Amino acid sequence: MGMLLSANAQWVLFSTLILGMASGMIGCLAYWKRQSLMSDALSHAALPGVVIGFWLIGTKNMPVMIGGAAISALLGALMIQWIRSSSRIKEDTAMGMILSVFFGLGIMMLTIVNRFAGGNQSGLDSFIFGQAASMVRKDVYTMLVLAAIVILVVSLAFKEWKLFLFDPDFARGLGLSRRLMDGIYLAVLVMVIVIGIQAVGVILMAALLIIPAVSARYWTHSFKWMVILSAIFGGGSGMIGTLISTLGIGWPTGPFIVLASSVLFVVSLVFGVEKGLLTKALQIRLQKRELRYAAASGAKGPQRGGEAG
Amino acid sequence: MSVLEVADLTASYRKNKVLHDVSFQVQAGSLTSIVGPNGAGKSTLLKVMLELHPKLSGSVSFFGSTHSKMKKRIGYVPQRGSVDWDFPTNALDVVMMGLYGQVGWLKWPTRSHREKALASLEQMGMADYASRQISQLSGGQQQRVFLARALVQDADLYFMDEPLAGVDAATERAIMTTLKELKNKGKTVMVVHHDLQTVEDYFDHVLLLNRTVVAHGKTKEVFTKDNVYRAYGGTLRWMKEA
Numbered sequence: 001m002g003m004l005l006s007a008n009a010q011w012v013l014f015s016t017l018i019l020g021m022a023s024g025m026i027g028c029l030a031y032w033k034r035q036s037l038m039s040d041a042l043s044h045a046a047l048p049g050v051v052i053g054f055w056l057i058g059t060k061n062m063p064v065m066i067g068g069a070a071i072s073a074l075l076g077a078l079m080i081q082w083i084r085s086s087s088r089i090k091e092d093t094a095m096g097m098i099l100s101v102f103f104g105l106g107i108m109m110l111t112i113v114n115r116f117a118g119g120n121q122s123g124l125d126s127f128i129f130g131q132a133a134s135m136v137r138k139d140v141y142t143m144l145v146l147a148a149i150v151i152l153v154v155s156l157a158f159k160e161w162k163l164f165l166f167d168p169d170f171a172r173g174l175g176l177s178r179r180l181m182d183g184i185y186l187a188v189l190v191m192v193i194v195i196g197i198q199a200v201g202v203i204l205m206a207a208l209l210i211i212p213a214v215s216a217r218y219w220t221h222s223f224k225w226m227v228i229l230s231a232i233f234g235g236g237s238g239m240i241g242t243l244i245s246t247l248g249i250g251w252p253t254g255p256f257i258v259l260a261s262s263v264l265f266v267v268s269l270v271f272g273v274e275k276g277l278l279t280k281a282l283q284i285r286l287q288k289r290e291l292r293y294a295a296a297s298g299a300k301g302p303q304r305g306g307e308a309g
Numbered sequence: 310m311s312v313l314e315v316a317d318l319t320a321s322y323r324k325n326k327v328l329h330d331v332s333f334q335v336q337a338g339s340l341t342s343i344v345g346p347n348g349a350g351k352s353t354l355l356k357v358m359l360e361l362h363p364k365l366s367g368s369v370s371f372f373g374s375t376h377s378k379m380k381k382r383i384g385y386v387p388q389r390g391s392v393d394w395d396f397p398t399n400a401l402d403v404v405m406m407g408l409y410g411q412v413g414w415l416k417w418p419t420r421s422h423r424e425k426a427l428a429s430l431e432q433m434g435m436a437d438y439a440s441r442q443i444s445q446l447s448g449g450q451q452q453r454v455f456l457a458r459a460l461v462q463d464a465d466l467y468f469m470d471e472p473l474a475g476v477d478a479a480t481e482r483a484i485m486t487t488l489k490e491l492k493n494k495g496k497t498v499m500v501v502h503h504d505l506q507t508v509e510d511y512f513d514h515v516l517l518l519n520r521t522v523v524a525h526g527k528t529k530e531v532f533t534k535d536n537v538y539r540a541y542g543g544t545l546r547w548m549k550e551a
Contacts, residue, residue, distance in 0.1 A: 157415060160415070169361050174409055226397050
C-alpha cells in the first residue's frame, strides 16, 4: 500500500499518525479530568475562527486560520467557564450551548464566504469533515511541530500530570499550581484541536480525543501504559483512516479515522485484558469452577487472603 | 510555641457563611481533634487554612510565616472520597506522590525515593500491597495508603480530614499508633474526627467547632458535656453518662 502512495500522501499519512498520537495522549488527560465533552465543545467552537481567518486574508493561509481557530476555541472555553461560574447552569449544559452556538455561527459564516469571494473553491468545507489529502507540505510541517510540542509537554511533566489528575488538592499542597496546570492543559488541548481539524474536521475531532483513551483503559491498570496505548491507538486510527480515505477521490478523512478508532474500541471492550468483557466472563467462570472444586473436595470454600476492611 | 495561629477567620461556601470569626492557636507536639456536627465547617476550615478554599477575612500563620513559605513543613490527608480510586495506579505510586516535592518538578524519582515510599507503606502495614491496584484496596487500606503518603512527606504539621471514617478496627489501630508516634516525635497533628466516643482516648486536645470555635483546649478540660451540647445544639442524641 505504502509503495503506491505519492511522496505527499506519505507525508500526510505521517502527519495523521503523529496527530493521532498527540490527541490520544491529551485524550487521557481529558478522560481523567472528566472533560471528554469539553474537547467536543472546543473543536466545534473553533469553526468560526477558521472562517474569520480565511475572511481576513482571502486565501487559505494555514497559520492565520490555525490562529483564528485557537482564538475562537479559547473564547468558547472562557465562555463555558464564565457561564458555569456566574450562573446556576451546570458545565455540561454550558458546553452544549457553546458547542451549538459556535458551530451554528461557523456554518452561517461558511455559507456566506462560500457565496462570495470565490470561497467555494477554497476547500473550507473540508474543515467540517476533514480532508487530510488537501494538506500541502507546509501544513504538514506545521502539524508535525505542534504535535511534537504536545507530546513533549505530556512526557516531560508526566509525573506532574499524574499527581494533578489524581489528587489536585494534594498537588496544590506540594506547590503545584492548579491554575498553571489547568492553563497548560487547555493550551495543549486547543493546540491538538486546531492542528487536527484540517485532517479530521471540527465535528469528529473529539472522537480522536475521546475514543483512544477509553479504549486504552481496557488494557491496563497503569497510567503510563494508558497514555502510551492511547497514543498508539490514536496514531493507528489516524493512519488507517487516512489510508482508507485515499482509496476514493474526495473521500473525507474524519469519518474513516473515527470508524477505525471505533473498531479498536470494540476490540478493546471485548478483549481488553484488564476490564474487557471477555476477561471478566472468563474470571467469573474460573472462580465458579474453583468454588465447585473446593466444594467437591470437602473444603468449606476458598479462604480469602489479606485483611478484610 | 504555637505552630499554627488562626485569627478571625471567616469563609463562605457557595452563599452560606460556614466559618465565622474562627480564632485559635495550636501548640507544637499536640494531637488535636476537630469535632462538630455536620455542616459545622470542619473540612472547610482545613481547606481554608491550606488555601484550597478562599477566605473572606482573617489570617492564618504557620510557624510564624505564611502557608506558601512553609508548604514543605505541612502535610495533608484529604478525605478518602475526594479522589477517584479507579485511577490507574498502584499503592506505591500514590505514596511516591508525597515525595514529589522532594524529587523536584520535572525530575524523575530515584531508587532512594522508592525505598522511602516502601518503608512508609510498611509502617502502615501495607508492604504486601505496594504493587496492588488502588481500586482493589479496601476502604481501610486506601486510607492507610493516604496516611503513608503523608508520612513520607516528613512534615512537621499534619492536617487530616476524617482519616478514621469508615475504616475497620485494624486500620483504626494502625492509624492511631502512627498518630501517637508522630506526636512523640514532636510533630503536630490536627484531625477532623466524627466519633465522640473516642475523642478522650485518642486526642490530647480538642477543638469544638460549629461555624465558630465553641471551645478549644486540653481534652480533659474542654471536652465537657456542656461544651459538646453547645457545639451540637439540639442535634445530639448521644452522650454517655460518665
